Amino acid sequence: MTGYTAEFGFELRACRWAEQEWPPAPTSVAPDDNGDPTIVVARQLGTERRRWDTIVLECDPAALRERARFGPQRLDSDLLHVVRNAPGEWTYYRDALPHPGYPWRYVREAVHRADDRGILETRKSGNRIQIRRKWTYPDWLQRVVAIENKPDLDRSAARRLRPQLEFDVAIGLADEVWVATRRTGDRVEPILFEDLPIEAGVLAFDPESLTADVVWNPRTLAVAEPGTRILERPSGGDRDGSAARFEYVDPEWKRERRLVIAERAYERGWRSFVDTMRPDCRYFHLRDRDGQLLPYCGVKECQPTAAECSGSCQFYEPEPPAWRTKGWPIEGGPGTRFKTLLAERRRRRRPGLE
Numbered sequence: 001m002t003g004y005t006a007e008f009g010f011e012l013r014a015c016r017w018a019e020q021e022w023p024p025a026p027t028s029v030a031p032d033d034n035g036d037p038t039i040v041v042a043r044q045l046g047t048e049r050r051r052w053d054t055i056v057l058e059c060d061p062a063a064l065r066e067r068a069r070f071g072p073q074r075l076d077s078d079l080l081h082v083v084r085n086a087p088g089e090w091t092y093y094r095d096a097l098p099h100p101g102y103p104w105r106y107v108r109e110a111v112h113r114a115d116d117r118g119i120l121e122t123r124k125s126g127n128r129i130q131i132r133r134k135w136t137y138p139d140w141l142q143r144v145v146a147i148e149n150k151p152d153l154d155r156s157a158a159r160r161l162r163p164q165l166e167f168d169v170a171i172g173l174a175d176e177v178w179v180a181t182r183r184t185g186d187r188v189e190p191i192l193f194e195d196l197p198i199e200a201g202v203l204a205f206d207p208e209s210l211t212a213d214v215v216w217n218p219r220t221l222a223v224a225e226p227g228t229r230i231l232e233r234p235s236g237g238d239r240d241g242s243a244a245r246f247e248y249v250d251p252e253w254k255r256e257r258r259l260v261i262a263e264r265a266y267e268r269g270w271r272s273f274v275d276t277m278r279p280d281c282r283y284f285h286l287r288d289r290d291g292q293l294l295p296y297c298g299v300k301e302c303q304p305t306a307a308e309c310s311g312s313c314q315f316y317e318p319e320p321p322a323w324r325t326k327g328w329p330i331e332g333g334p335g336t337r338f339k340t341l342l343a344e345r346r347r348r349r350r351p352g353l354e
């Protein structure tokens, strides 16, 4: 199969590689009980302005196990505000929590949601809602690594990629930024001739063999320092004397965003691609490749992208209802079974979850 031309397929293989091989160079990622580095891999996450293809979270193993007490679902920023600041003794929630910068009624709603999820204790005292923490929210996230997947990095792709990487480097939200491109086998990988920021690392990746070479080491970005958000840049023509527009980003915002992204990564992992496809189509299959389940379309006879395998696909046909009730093999079966299979694999990557 020559087949990982589409970025989507390349990206799934890159996620699988990261799960098995991270880190690409010796680092101090703490090992889990099996001696493997403690990481969580996810895809297509970031901020409103910038979404990363692959994300690797390097974690503290003991703290990640403690995180599991809060359940497999993510904690959004409102829930994080509540559980991270919840006191050890019963206290009126407005006295216990720092002012959130938005109306208290949203905090009250988050308190109720946390209570419903069983991750916070609440009681009424007169009209007042008091709260008490159940567990301390652990400091499980050590580093965030962003990988941009560009299998075929020709000159115009490099031109488009450059401002994205410059944005990442200037804002310093991830500790490291990498580009993964298809390994060519040339003595000097062609990507090194492109004008990309030197702070970004470069991986020459072979999606067939799931191996990668580091051809350029990244620099560690200053995540605890103020960052710069590039809002607009001049077009650069001869007549364009305008200056770039940017704004400062404070470290507290970055700390909070990193944790929100990490929580979403913890919930979703990278196998959730099935959530945006049509596993309920009769032609949807999961094919096992070196232990990795990849989507396959039986009518198009290829690995479809998430955009192709959607409600607008002209070949979509609903699966027969009977498929949903039988145990079908991997190569052909109902959407619910595929989802269960992938969710099961996702769950196994999150220590501490039963």
Ligand code: SF4
Binding pocket: 278, 281, 282, 283, 284, 285, 296, 297, 298, 299, 300, 304, 308, 309, 310, 313, 314, 315, 316, 317
């Ligand atoms: S026919 Fe369309 S919807 Fe069905 S699996 Fe193929 S790409 Fe997806």
